[in-house]
Amino acid sequence: xxxxxxxxxxxxxxxxxxxxxxxxxxxxxxxxxxxxxxxxxxxxxxxxxxxxxxxxxxxxxxxxxxxxxxxxxxxxxxxxxxxxxxxxxxxxxxxxxxxxxxxxxxxxxxxxxxxxxxxxxxxxxxxxxxxxxxxxxxxxxxxxxxxxxxxxxxxxxxxxxxxxxxxxxxxxxxxxxxxxxxxxxxxxxxxxxxxxxxxxxxxxxxxxxxxxxxxxxxxxxxxxxxxxxxxxxxxxxxxxxxxxxxx
Amino acid sequence: xxxxxxxxxxxxxxxxxxxxxxxxxxxxxxxxxxxxxxxxxxxxxxxxxxxxxxxxxxxxxxxxxxxxxxxxxxxxxxxxxxxxxxxxxxxxxxxxxxxxxxxxxxxxxxxxxxxxxxxxxxxxxxxxxxxxxxxxxxxxxxxxxxxxxxxxxxxxxxxxxxxxxxxxxxxxxxxxxxxxxxxxxxxxxxxxxxxxxxxxxxxxxxxxxxxxxxxxxxxxxxxxxxxxxxxxxxxxxxxxxxxxxxxxxxxxxxxxxxxxxxxxx
Numbered sequence: 383x384x385x386x387x388x389x390x391x392x393x394x395x396x397x398x399x400x401x402x403x404x405x406x407x408x409x410x411x412x413x414x415x416x417x418x419x420x421x422x423x424x425x426x427x428x429x430x431x432x433x434x435x436x437x438x439x440x441x442x443x444x445x446x447x448x449x450x451x452x453x454x455x456x457x458x459x460x461x462x463x464x465x466x467x468x469x470x471x472x473x474x475x476x477x478x479x480x481x482x483x484x485x486x487x488x489x490x491x492x493x494x495x496x497x498x499x500x501x502x503x504x505x506x507x508x509x510x511x512x513x514x515x516x517x518x519x520x521x522x523x524x525x526x527x528x529x530x531x532x533x534x535x536x537x538x539x540x541x542x543x544x545x546x547x548x549x550x551x552x553x554x555x556x557x558x559x560x561x562x563x564x565x566x567x568x569x570x571x572x573x574x575x576x577x578x579x580x581x582x583x584x585x586x587x588x589x590x591x592x593x594x595x596x597x598x599x600x601x602x603x604x605x606x607x608x609x610x611x612x613x614x615x616x617x618x619x620x621x622x623x624x625x626x627x628x629x
Numbered sequence: 630x631x632x633x634x635x636x637x638x639x640x641x642x643x644x645x646x647x648x649x650x651x652x653x654x655x656x657x658x659x660x661x662x663x664x665x666x667x668x669x670x671x672x673x674x675x676x677x678x679x680x681x682x683x684x685x686x687x688x689x690x691x692x693x694x695x696x697x698x699x700x701x702x703x704x705x706x707x708x709x710x711x712x713x714x715x716x717x718x719x720x721x722x723x724x725x726x727x728x729x730x731x732x733x734x735x736x737x738x739x740x741x742x743x744x745x746x747x748x749x750x751x752x753x754x755x756x757x758x759x760x761x762x763x764x765x766x767x768x769x770x771x772x773x774x775x776x777x778x779x780x781x782x783x784x785x786x787x788x789x790x791x792x793x794x795x796x797x798x799x800x801x802x803x804x805x806x807x808x809x810x811x812x813x814x815x816x817x818x819x820x821x822x823x824x825x826x827x828x829x830x831x832x833x834x835x836x837x838x839x840x841x842x843x844x845x846x847x848x849x850x851x852x853x854x855x856x857x858x859x860x861x862x863x864x865x866x867x868x869x870x871x872x873x874x875x876x877x878x879x880x881x882x883x884x885x886x887x888x889x890x891x892x893x894x
Contacts, residue, residue, distance in 0.1 A: 439793060454797050461794055464890035465812040474798050507890045 390561040396445030407586035416559040420572040423582030429565040451528025462506040469502040475524025492520040512543035532564040552599040573611040677859035709768025717776030725784020746771035767836040772825040779821030783814035816891020
C-alpha cells in the first residue's frame with residue numbers, strides 16, 4: 383500500500399535555459415501515482431520544454447528530475463508511424479512483450495477500449511484526427527507504461543472532437559489508471575480532467591498557483607463544479623474580467 | 630469518418646476515358662506517320678514507312694537478334710542499377726543522418742550528378758574494354774549519384790517527431806534504421822528509383838553504341854551503319870515500350886499499402 387502513495391514523478395528545483403533565454407525557473411513539482419496533473423499557462427511559457435525534460439528527451443540545466451517507470455508521450459498530432467496500420471502502431475507499445483499471442487490479445491483489448499477495433503487495418507492517413515489521437519492513446523497505454531505525458535493532445539482537433547476525446551480519456555483512465563502530466567492551454571480541458579491544475583507563469587515559467595479539483599470523473603462541461611473550477615483557473619490566470627480582475 | 634478523395638464510380642469512368650483518349654493519340658500518331666510516308670516527302674531510306682518497319686520487326690524477331698539484344702540490355706541495366714541502388718541507398722541513409730559527412734561529401738556528389746555519364750565513355754572502354762562491363766559501369770555512374778542524393782535528402786527531411794516516438798519506445802541502432810528511418814523514406818526512395826531507372830534506360834542506348842557487340846543501343850548503331858532506318862525505328866519502338874513497361878512495374882511499388890501515405894497527403 384505504501385507504494386501506491388509514492389510519487390511517480392518528482393521535479394526538484396529545476397531550471398532550464400536555451401542559451402540566454404531562461405525558460406523554467408526553479409520549478410518544483412511532485413506527481414502522485416495515478417494522479418492527473420494539468421499544466422496550464424500562457425503560450426510560449428515553456429510547457430513543452432517541461433514535458434521534454436519529464437520524458438528525458440532533454441536534461442535540465444540545473445535541478446533534478448526523478449522518474450519511476452516508463453514515460454510515454456501523446457503528441458499534438460502525427461505521432462503515429464504512417465507506414466504502420468493502427469494495429470501495428472499500437473503493437474509498438476508492446477515491443478517488450480515476447481509472446482506474440484499475448485501481444486495480439488493485448489492489442490485487441492486496447493483497440494476495443496478506444497473503439498477502434500473495426501479500423502485496426504487502417505493506416506493513420508485514412509483516419510480522422512480524433513481517431514488518430516485515440517490510436518495514440520491506445521499505444522501509450524499498452525504494456526508497462528506508467529507515466530503518460532500529454533502535449534496538448536487534442537489541440538489539433540475540432541471542438542466537438544475535443545469534447546469527445548476528453549470524455550474518452552476520462553473513461554479510459556478509469557479502466558486503466560495512469561500517472562498523467564497533461565499540458566494544455568485549454569481551461570475547459572483542465573477543469574474537466576485534472577485532479578490538480580498547476581498554473582504556470584510567463585517565461586521563465588514557475589508554478590504560480592495550484593488548484594486541486596476533487597470532483598469525480600467523468601465531469602460534464604456545464605456541471606456547477608466544473609464551471610466553478612474554470613472560474614478559479616481563469617482568475618488564477620488573471621483572465622476573469624467579469625470578476626473585476628484585470629490583467 | 631474515413632477520408633475519400635472522390636466517389637469510386639466517377640474515378641473509374643474518368644480513368645477509362647483517359648485510357649481511351651491515350652489510345653486515340655497513339656492511333657493518330659501512327660496515322661500521321663503513315664500519311665507522311667505515303668506522301669513520299671522524304672526518300673524511303675530516310676523516312677521508313679510503317680509497313681517497312683513491320684517487315685523489319687518480323688526479320689529481327691525470326692533472326693532472334695531482337696530478343697537477344699533485349700535480354701542483353703535488360704541484363705546490363707539490371708546489374709548496374711542494382712549495384713547503384715544497393716550502394717546508393719545505404720550511403721544515402723548514412724549521409725542523411727550525419728550532417729558533417731553531408732557537408733563534406735555533397736558538393737562532390739552533386740558534381741558527379743551533373744556530369745553526364747556519357748563523359749565516362751573513354752574511361753569505361755579503357756578500363757573495362759568491351760562487353761557487358763563498360764555498359765554496366767556507365768549505368769552505375771548514371772544512377773548511383775541521383776539515388777544517393779535523393780535518399781540522403783529524404784532522410785534529412787524526416788519529421789523529428791518520428792525519432793522522438795522511436796525514442797519513447799526504445800528503438801535504437803539497426804532497429805531504428807530498418808523500422809523507422811527506412812520506412813519513413815521509402816515513398817521518396819521509390820520515386821527516386823523510378824527517376825534513376827529512367828536515366829539508366831536512356832543511358833544504356835548510348836553506352837551500347839560503343840564497346841558492345843549486342844544490346845538495343847548496338848542494334849540502332851548497326852542499323853545506322855547499314856542505312857537500315859526501318860530497323861532503327863523497330864528498335865526505337867522496343868526501347869520506348871520496354872522503358873514504359875518497366876516503369877509501370879516500378880509504379881506498382883507505389884501501391885504497396887505501407888507506402889501509400891507518402892503519396893496521398
